[in-house]
Amino acid sequence: MTLKPWREIAEPHEDVRKGTFVQAEFAADITRVHTGTASPEYQNPALFFERTFITEGMALLLDSVVKRLAGKGGDPVIQLQTAFGGGKTHTMLAVYHLASGKVPASEMPGIPNIIDKAGVSELPRARIAVLDGIKASPNQPVQHGPVQVHTLWGDLAWQLGGEEGYALVASADQSGTSPGKDVLEQVLKLHSPCVILVDELVAYIRQFEEGKALTGGTFDSNLSFIQALTEALKAVPTAVMLASLPESEKEAGSQRGVRALESLSHYFGRVQALWKPVGTEEAFEIVRRRLFSNISDRLAAEKVCRTFADYYIANSAEFPAETQESRYYERLLHAYPIHPEVFDRLYEDWSTLDNFQRTRGVLKMMAKMIFSLWKDGNNDPLIMPGSLPLADPDSRNEVTYYLPPGWDPVMERDIDGPRAETVAIENHNARLGSVQACRRTARTIFLGSAPTTSGQVLRGIELMRIMLGTVQPGQQVGLFKDALRSLLDKLHYLNNSNNHYWFDTRPNLRREMEERKKRYKDKEDVFPAIRKRAQESFAGGLFGGIHVFTDSVDVPDDWQLRLVVLSPDAGYSKSGTSQAIVKAGEILKNRGDQPRGKQNRLIFLAAEQDNVSRLKDQVRTMLAWESIVNDYKDNRITLDNLMARNATASLDQAKEALKRMIRETYKWLLAPVQTAVAGRGLSDIQWEHFSVNPGAANLTQEIERVLKENELLITEWAPYHLANMLKTWFWKDDVKEVVAQEVWQKSCCYLYLPRLRDSTVFLNTLSVGLESGDFFGVAQGKDGDRYLGFVFAKSALVTLDACEIIEPSTAAAYAEKLRKEKEEAELARRKTQEESDAHKPDLKGDGGAEPEPQGGSSGSNDPVEEISKALATQFYASTSLDPVKAKMDFALLVDEVVQQFTAKLGVDVKISVEIQATSKAGFDDGLQRAVKENCNVLKFSSAEFE
Known part of the structure; x- marks a missing residue:
């Protein structure tokens, strides 16, 4: 909705609009109006009331004055007691113009209604006396024609009655003593209807020193005059006085001023109608109208x-x-x-x-x-x-x-x-x-x-x-x-x-903070602070190491996946040259002075280049607040309680802001990759870049999510992809098998191979792929043309040690060969058994009775003794295994010995493993606990430490 500007609706007065107003003209001066030297907006009654908002209080006061001057009641004495600048003098001017009769009431906006409500048909023209405490001087007589006036009462009588009025108080004026009530009453009656306007009375009386007489009288004589005047006014029904007094002792000034205010308030209080003219809401209209x-x-x-x-x-x-x-x-x-x-x-x-x-x-x-x-x-x-x-x-x-x-x-x-x-x-x-x-x-x-x-x-x-x-x-x-x-x-x-x-x-402390910010240098102060807080942002997760602002020589060259956080001066930008790429390339290429081998184990996190300057500034802010708080705690600077609380709060806010800004700044994941180009070999190193969500709760998990979603890191791998990789890079020409360890290690080194989270992912893929006959077989070694520990198309526990991955067609052919050999061996065994059975002699005679031994003895070469020898029905064996090569040796033992029995029908095979370990130093609690738990899981019948 479009609203009209105020300037199109409300037009300022010309003097305001043109800036031609005089500041002093805003101060209503009753004396200047009385002498005819005020500015038009105060001097001209019609213009004055046109710009004057008659408040409720002013209307009531004017009503009282109208009634008083018409002899129809009203208050004889009205005290205007308001705060400095509260409209006292302005109210007196309204009474002055109302009573002076210089222009008809009809020409003064708002006045006809007041006269009508007062029930007065015509307002009589009144005599007006103005006693200005600022203009008058206690020790400087004023010359009015041939008459020299010394006191307030002399001035009052002269203004109301000229020489005739002054004559009534002449002796009192010349002696500085107050005239009596009767004399003042006589002056008022002779010259009524009349209005007496007294402004800044306290400012006049406070100038009299105790016990010292001036031409204007004494402190006490002036107070006596005010007392007598207020009493005289009550006796004259067409005379009224308005007097302004300060609202507070502070405005009264000196101690004598305070005494004067107290005394005057007491005398006025006996007869006054106290009025506070302007309310705040009415002041709105006053100001607007002016x-x-x-x-x-x-x-x-x-x-x-x-x-x-x-x-x-x-x-x-x-x-x-x-x-x-x-x-x-x-x-x-x-x-x-x-x-x-x-x-x-x-x-x-x-x-x-x-x-x-x-x-x-x-x-x-x-x-x-x-x-x-x-x-x-x-x-x-x-x-x-x-x-x-x-x-x-x-x-x-x-x-x-x-x-x-x-x-x-x-x-x-x-x-x-x-x-x-x-x-x-x-x-x-x-x-x-x-x-x-x-x-x-x-x-x-x-x-x-x-x-x-x-x-x-x-x-x-x-x-x-x-x-x-x-x-x-x-x-x-x-x-x-x-x-x-x-x-x-x-x-x-x-x-x-x-x-x-x-x-x-x-x-505020911000200026001190800004000055302190200048102390801190990038390398010595800012970067270590960012490094500390960046490290706090990471939780445990998939990385074997997180290296924040680490030199290349300190980033290990091993098989673990590592995240390298680049320093702020190596920021990344999607447009233009990025120092992040340069720095990451140096770390990727070398570890210190030595070439780096395991390049496919590194992922980089870089700052948004455009945010780095803001980040550094925020760090300086945090460090500056931190130094202020520490200095306060160590009594090196003095702060009041509020400043100390604000400093602590500012430090907390700076820390929170820095935490957010680090997350907002370190948003770019960089991963190096290479691709094989047909006929041209490998491409140059390319840098894949993806942004990290700064609002994620866990930064490490967010990095893992981005890496997985964009296939920069493999945490679960299908056997199909492993088989394709093996066909592309390892099973070539006459090579039909490759050592698993070699495959895993080369995937850690070469950027054109998949980046696996760890070797477990690789082994899990091998194990799953073995269950199918479509991808590969494995063996634990090869002796001539025979695979040792061969497994194909069935599940098996796979390790990197002594494990070779066999191309699927080769593995299938070998499995078929084994099957045929087994069938041939079985046929040969049966044939041998049958032949053996055919040559066995019939030990029974024709009649079926056993022949009697001849000569009462039996010879050792008797055919019966040879046949009656029993076949072996049990086998026992024990051996010692090298604990270092136990896994491989045990696999060979199973293949070469145990499988000889398990291949026969009706043979029960039991294998027990006996482990004995001795340490002169003893086994600590952690080792004992781990071994016992593992033995329980593996269902050992017994496992004890002594």
Whole structure:
């Protein structure tokens, strides 16, 4: 929704619009009006009331004055006791113009209604006396024609009755003693209806010293005069007095001023009608009427206010509770085209400053601001705290005038202006710069926090109020919160605590931090800090070693998979030359001065080249905060409690930010590969690059995921692929078998071969592939044309030691040969058995009875004895195995001995293994525990340590 800018709806008065106003004209001066020397907006009654908003309090006061002058009641004495700049003198001017009768009431906007409500048909013209405590001097008589007036009462009588009136008090004026009540009553009756306007009375009376008489009388005689005058006024029904008194003892000045205020308040209190003229809401209209001539499009103004009110309700969690009330829309209307938050901050915060006069100060400040905004073509729908043109020299001077010394560098460096950090941030971040998010946020914080003092319990302006003074309908609140975070990171004078933010003339610790950042060097300080935190990012996983910023000589050249994290100065970029490729290539090629053999065991992790400078800056920030906190703990620097808490919080934030930035920066996985090109051999080394998700919870697992998904690392391998690799690179010409160990080791060396996670992946693939007769067979060795420990088309436990992988057709042929040999052996055995059975003699005679032995004896060569010899039915054997080669020896034992028995039907074979180990030093608990657990798993019948 497009909202009309305020400048198209509300037009400033010409003097504001053109910047031709005089600052002094904002200060209403009752004496200058009385003498006819004031500016037109104060001197001319019609123009004065045209620019004056008659508040509820002023209307009641004028009603009382009208009734009093018409003799229809009303208060004889009215005390105007408001804060400095609260509209006292302006109210007196309204009474002055009302009572003077210089122009008809009909020409003074708002006055006819007041006269009608008072029930007065025609207001009589009154005599007016103005007693100005600032103009009058206690020891300097004033010459009125032939008469020299010395005192306030002499001046009063002269202004009301000229020489005739003065004659009644002449002796008292010349002696400096107060006239009595009766004399004053007589003066008032002779010259009524009359109005007495007394301004800055305390400022006059406090000049009298105790016990010392001046031409204007004494301290006590002046107080006696006021007492007598207030009593006399009660006796004259058409006489009225308005007197202004300071609201606080601080405004009264000296001790005598405080005494004078106490005494005057006591005397006025007996007869006065105390009135506090201007409420904050009414001040909105006062200021608007003085600064703006008219609202040209009331419907457009209402649309703006309604849009703002609806926006606040729709985003209730982001703005103060007061914006959710229906009356906030009315506040927006009353204040238009100025946002109510501007008035709230000026009246609630800035008015606490000693020299900031409430409405007068607001008028002066806003006139400067509006002139600058009008001149520069500001198109905001409302003039908000975030709109204030603090880069404008006149506007800046106006606001800093009320503040203690030291705010100029704060404004220039942190808040607004061509060299301000806010501008620099927006120039580097188009998203923030498009709505001046940083400048608007800083201006709002300044307006809401500059008047604060260090003695406050809770300093600064809360986040919701910053958003209220900054964000416009249609904009994202989150954008301005981002801007605030950027300001906290960069600004030197901005502080925060308990969700409150404020500027201070004292630099925050950020300036100290920025200075300390300059101490730290890349090689000596920054890189070690990154290395330490990068190492903390990795958890256990698939890598046998993770080498962070390690020289090539310290990266082992072995069979384990290793991740090499390159230093920040070897960053990677997808465009242009990358130092990461150069550095990784050096490590890949050599280990120190020696050529590297196991090149296919290295994976590299590199930094995003464009992020490196930001990463190094963040490290310096963290190191600087760390040094400040350590110095505070070691009493090398002194901080107050808030600064110490902020330093600790900043260190924690810097550590978290560094942790995130390391993950965001170290995002490129680099893997070297080669391919075989038909007819041209191997290609040059190519570098595959893939990014790692910085938001992944576990960096090691994320790296493993990327490697697997992009086939840079194999964790599960199909036998089909192993067989194809063997056919391509190993089973060539007459070579039909290859040692498994050789295959595994070459896969670790050559970049054109698959990169396996470890040897377990290779062995698992072998084991699975053996179950099928399609891929390969294995053997534990070869003796002539015979394979030892041959396995094909069935499962078997495979090890790298003494294992050869046999080409499948060769393995199938050999398996067929073994099958035939077994069949032939079986046929031969049966034939031998049959022949043996055929040659056995029949030991029984024809009659079936055993023949009797001849000669009563049997000879050793008797055929019966040879046949009756029994065949062996059991076999026992024991042997010792070399513990180093036990696996291979045992396999041979099984093939050459055990299989002789298992190949026969009906043969039961039992094998027991006896292990005996002796150590003079003894076996530690860890070894005993491991061996016992493994024996239990393998179901040993017994396993004991002694």
